Amino acid sequence: MTNRKPPGTSFRFWVDRQISDAQSRGDFEDLPGMGKPLPPPTGRDAATDWALRRAREGDLDVQAFLPPSLALPREIQDLPAKLANVHAERQIREIVEDLNERIRQAHxxxxxxxxxxxxxxxxxxxxxxxxxxxxxxxARAPATLDGPW
Known part of the structure; x- marks a missing residue:
């Protein structure tokens, strides 16, 4: 944790001092990604493009980048497959009510x-x-009660 900026010291000098102290301690050595170039910016949405590339490589979920108007219909489309693995009616209701609340919020x-x-x-x-x-x-019979009975 860094110390507070001393009174009377310029912000720029204080930050430069913090960086040079960290360099002398070796805090910037052997960092992951060291020596590798950053992805080049590609226009107005450079940050988004970089994140989407990472998602395509498998590091991130692309669905997180979709606007609700695209993500929610996809979730509705995938709902039957998701519900097929659920064994309690209460859970089905919770899942659908949660989805409905997100649809209402998007509207x-x-x-x-x-x-x-x-x-x-x-x-x-x-x-x-x-x-x-x-x-x-x-198919397995639906469970309408929660619990092992």
Whole structure:
């Protein structure tokens, strides 16, 4: 942790002093990425481009960069696969209610990107569909109670 800037010392001098002290202690030696070039800026959205490249390489989740108007419909599309691994009706309701709250929030805020065309889901309809999928031959029966009983 650094000390406070002494009164009467210019900010620039104080920062330069902190850097030179760190260099003399060897704090900047053997840092990860040392000697490697930074990715070149590519126009107006250079920071975003760099982050997207990292995401494509597998380090980051690209979905985190999507505006809600694109991320939420994708999440709705992926919902059946997500719910297939859930075994309690209470959890299904929580997942859908959370998604609905994020959809409502996206509608309340100024739009980023294309307009959001998705509305809140009918929780009862989603639960009914989940039950139907679970009742098919070969599927596990839905758990309507929480707990091991």
């Amino acid at each position: 309340r805020l100024p739009q980023e990107g294309p307009p959001l065309r998705a509305g809140p889901l009918d929780v009862e309809e989603v639960v009914a569909n989940w039950r139907n999928e679970r009742s098919r031959p070969g």
